Amino acid sequence: MIYTNLIPIYLKKVFNEKLILMIAVLFRWFVSLHDYSGKSKTPMYGDYEAQRHWMEVTISLPTTQWYFNSSDNDLLYWGLDYPPLTAYHSYLNGLVFKKILPESVQLNTSRGFESKFHKLLMRYSVLIVDLLIFIPAVYWFFRQFFKIKSNNQLSQTMIIALTLLYPGIILIDYGHFQYNCVSLGLFVASVASMFANKIILTCILFSMALNYKQMELYHALPFFFYYIGFVYEIYKKRSFIKALKTLSILVLSVTITFLLLWLPFISDPKQMFQVIHRIFPLERGVFEDKVSNIWCLINVLYKLRDINNQTMATICLLTTLISVLPTCLDLLKNPSKIKFLLSLINCSLSFFLFSFQVHEKSILLVALPVLMYAPLNAFVCTWFLSLTTFSMLPLLIRDNLLIPFISLSLIYFIVYNSIEKLMLQKKNTSKLHLLRNLSLLGCVILTFCTLALKPPQKYPHLWPLSEIFCSVNDDSDGCGAKFSVVVVSDQFNGKTLLQRHRMVNEILADELKEIHAFSQKTLTTEQWNNLNKFEVTAPGKIILFGEHSVVYGKPAIACAIDQHTTLTFTESYCNNQDLNTIPCRIILPLINYSGMLTIHLDAKPTFSPTTYFQETLNKLNKNEPFLNELDTLSGNEKKTLTVLHFIFGGIITCYMKQLKNVSFTIGITSVLKLGAGTGSSASYCVSLVAACLAYIKFKINSNVEIQFDPLLDDFHSQSGDNLLIIEPFTDNIAFSDGEKCLINRWALLAENFIHTKASGLDNTICTYGTMVQYTKLNSHKLLEAPELKILLIYSALAA
Structure with a gap:
């Protein structure tokens, strides 16, 4: 219990906002030294390559080609699929990279570019926007928050520490590699602006966040219902004219911001609709990988990917709207700032659980509102935040980020428990603490199982033992299900073809009973990469004898050159x-x-x-x-x-x-x-x-x-x-x-x-190489010849 007694005392004496900032930056840089998404994994690499590729495309092509497939913009290879503000950010980054490391953004030839210096530049590009946008927004928000909900200065400082040290954002932006700090920073700044009663600035900032990443739609409904309720309150308490003026300001602020950001695309409807199509693709499916939402859970029992994407998108839309309706109506009726934070949590969590095309990383959109609400219920919020980080474990293991995941999660747990000693007045929380500790112990056990234990053959995905690539084609012709499957796994190392097939058949024993025809291809990871x-x-060649006579069927002798x-x-x-x-x-x-x-x-x-x-x-x-x-x-x-x-x-x-x-x-x-x-x-x-x-x-x-x-x-x-x-x-x-x-x-x-x-x-x-005596296609003789030194002079003159 040393940390329980000593660390809080130390924190109370020396912790201040400047020190917190220094530690937060230090932790970010430590994580940046680790691997990133798709490192050296041809042919598609990962999000790191996607961000680099967008720099390449935006600085090399006109805006009219950014979202269209062309000879220089293969949309099958990390095509741009975020709103215009992301593209502009990529463009600015690209200009800098072109100046410092031009080969990293050379059109077409820079695909998959990797180097230590390039990694350093990419990491710096994240840190700069983090320091300019996300971190200042966090400070601004909590200063505004504590003006409404007063607490002592230490509480504000420690809550800022919990926010800046939250492992999820650090691991994704500085490990996996993305720029979530931009959209999330703009979102936090917009909420801070709302708490400061700056309506126009709130609209501008949130519109920018939405135009950086479309996933900010997770937060859009609370803004809408809060301000509709806010306008209605003005109408009831003041006048219709004042309410109409406020509504007009809201609408104009959002409209003008959108028009300015979409200016290069709105003149041509074809351009505008293509951007929208790229931003909201229905062909990708309801969820990605092992995301911790409702549809991934249901998919264990019923394969949702068999449902048409259009139908599934409609189902997701309806279930999401139903789940967010109560909190939105409550906010509309009572538009307070604290209810607004609760509505942000409820809506973002509903979108994560029920919406279409959800990634593991989308949990960060839920984590931020929870962090903003943490001063009011730090224990439950930090408990939830620890689970959000754990939910991304399969992704983090795939990116070789296990060590920073464990380190940051452990530090976060210790920091919170130290803060709890200073901040919280305990009121019969022993059972909750026990439940929290048991759930975190479960996370530790599952992490260990994922790394060290082989799952039961009947449940191969009970925990991910190793990365497995699986491609399945539905070849049904109306005569029953026919599947052709490619399975790639390190578990096939040293196994014969028959042994590999038996392994797959044992795992899919129940499923194969319902399949009319099934064929499989089994490869190790090394074979797949090859x-x-x-x-x-x-080689090239040089004719030593008979260059012209060979055309008339006479012998010629030629040799290969190096x-x-x-x-x-x-x-x-x-x-x-x-x-x-x-x-x-x-x-x-x-x-x-x-x-x-x-x-x-x-x-x-x-x-x-x-x-x-x-x-x-x-x-x-x-x-x-x-x-x-x-x-x-x-x-x-x-x-x-x-x-x-x-x-x-x-x-x-x-x-x-x-x-x-x-x-x-x-x-x-x-x-x-x-x-x-x-x-x-x-x-x-x-x-x-x-x-x-x-x-x-x-x-x-x-x-x-x-x-x-x-x-x-x-x-x-x-x-x-x-x-x-x-x-x-x-x-x-x-x-x-x-x-x-x-x-x-x-x-x-x-x-x-x-x-x-x-x-x-x-x-x-x-x-054939070496040396050949040649008469015609079916009449040639390979000659044994020593290695010759031949001097070739290229005059560049036509014969």
């Missing part, structure tokens, strides 16, 4: 229900191009390269928004993009009948000079085909059924070759001889499009 991203390289084309391929999850198209981001520095391409998987009874090329060109000209400027592109750019579409669309069409909920990112770099005779186009084509085939092989690794139709491949149908069996990669990731032959043939198709009549020599040497 599936998501890989690289292929293809200059390569490198292709980086990333598969991502996206909400794309069209089985015949794949959204694809292309990054091609070699032709200074970056944009979006839609790959069309159109199965055909026969596959003709000539026909397919023409159809590809037609699609690019007519249907592809990223190539509206096609006519202005040079021949090389046009051919480069068309070849990419041809190879990926053609090969995947041959081997896969459909792909669902995936998008690709393809980045290609090369040190080979275009048009220098070193095989830049062949190396490009070979790397494209190799990447496409590698993707198919990885899909076999994940148990995706690969169905090859020889009728779709000219070479097989014309030559009568036996069907090539594509095998999954083994531990040694390499292509078989047959697969290299296939790569060579497909690359020649693409080469013929670029050069009209290619001999096949370039793509052959780029496929």
Whole structure:
């Protein structure tokens, strides 16, 4: 009991507001040294990357493109989905970052940018707005509060300490990484302004909070009903004219603030509706991850995600309105400031429990009103606040923030118990204290179980043992439920494929009784990461003998050179229900191009390269928004993009009948000079085909059924070759001889499009490497050769 007796005495003597501020900043900076959301987790990373990406987009594109999908703004990759004030904040941050660390906000090429210095800048960007907005707002509010509810100065100081040391905001803003201190700071400032009877400033500040994060709607109804009741009181006690004047001030203050903030978007209705659509997306679902609300609880018994999102949104709206109605009507009838705080708590908690599209982090919107009410009931409020922090445990574990979570929670508990000795007059609270201690003990036990104990097989999500990624596709065709499931877990390490399937089947034993057909793919985390991203390289070449004679069927000798084309391929999850198209981001520095391409998987009874090329060109000209400027592109750019579409669309069409909920990112770099005779186009084509085939092989690794139709491949149908069996990669990731032959043939198709009549020599040497004696496609010999030193001089003059 040392802390019980000594710490309160120490606090009473030395604690003051300046010291509290210093400690609060120190704790924030300690947490900032830990990891952040999505650190090094390709391809989507996390909220840290989202904030960086918004800086990149806002400083690089005009406001008219901020909320629209385009070649430079892929909305599938952390598209901007907050109101305009967030975008303006990102813009200001982006200007600073562009000055200090320009590569971190370079359009398209900065995706996933991470460095120690960048992390430092990002952390500073949070601390600055925290010091400018949230912390001053907290001081202002409690000074206004204690003018209404008088208490001694120590009580005010200690309540400020409890607010600034609340672990939830610190862990999310300085650990996970967000700017909640901006919207919450504006909200607290608006309440402080209300307590100071500054009507216009209250409207402006809360409108700004609402235009920074739409989740401030959690707090909107109490403001509305309080001021309606306030105006009605003026009408009853003073006059109709005075009430009308007050109402007009309220309406004008809100309207003008909104108009100013939305000024770049309101001139065009299309712009305005797109922003609204991005702010309120219905396609995301009723809740995210393991949020502690009613719908997540009900989902254990009845799968709510089976309900149409439109229907579920309506249900959420009705239940939320019903739950907030009593407190709003009470506030309307008796518009006092203390009732207003209680209404803020009730409404925000109702929104958290019942509204649509709730995140774990949304509990912070409930925590702030509770902190503001804490001077009136500190014990219950701090108890609730401890539970709000614990409710975010799965998210914090995923972000490697367990140590700061435990440390801050323990410190908060000790600080409150010390404050309690100084502030509270106990009135038969022993049972409540016992109940509080038992609930916190339960939190400790659950935290331990989450980290150390394996959950029962029947209830695998009783506590999260490790991060598990699960993607489920509903393939029902009206003949009963059919599910295709990908399960990724570290529990599969060292297990055979059969053992993995048995583990999944045992866990889902009851569910499988009701499912007509079920297929599963089981991967370890390492396998999943490898599936998501890989690289292929293809060398350049130089012809040593017979450069011109080979065109006429005479022998030639060529060798590979140690200059390569490198292709980086990333598969991502996206909400794309069209089985015949794949959204694809292309990054091609070699032709200074970056944009979006839609790959069309159109199965055909026969596959003709000539026909397919023409159809590809037609699609690019007519249907592809990223190539509206096609006519202005040079021949090389046009051919480069068309070849990419041809190879990926053609090969995947041959081997896969459909792909669902995936998008690709393809980045290609090369040190080979275009048009220098070193095989830049062949190396490009070979790397494209190799990447496409590698993707198919990885899909076999994940148990995706690969169905090859020889009728779709000219070479097989014309030559009568036996069907090539594509095998999954083994531990040694390499292509078989047959697969290299296939790569060579497909690359020649693409080469013929670029050069009209290619001999096949370039793509052959780029496929096989070393040295090749070449006559024609099916007549080449790989030669053994020592490593040669060759001096190449590039004159940059056409032959």
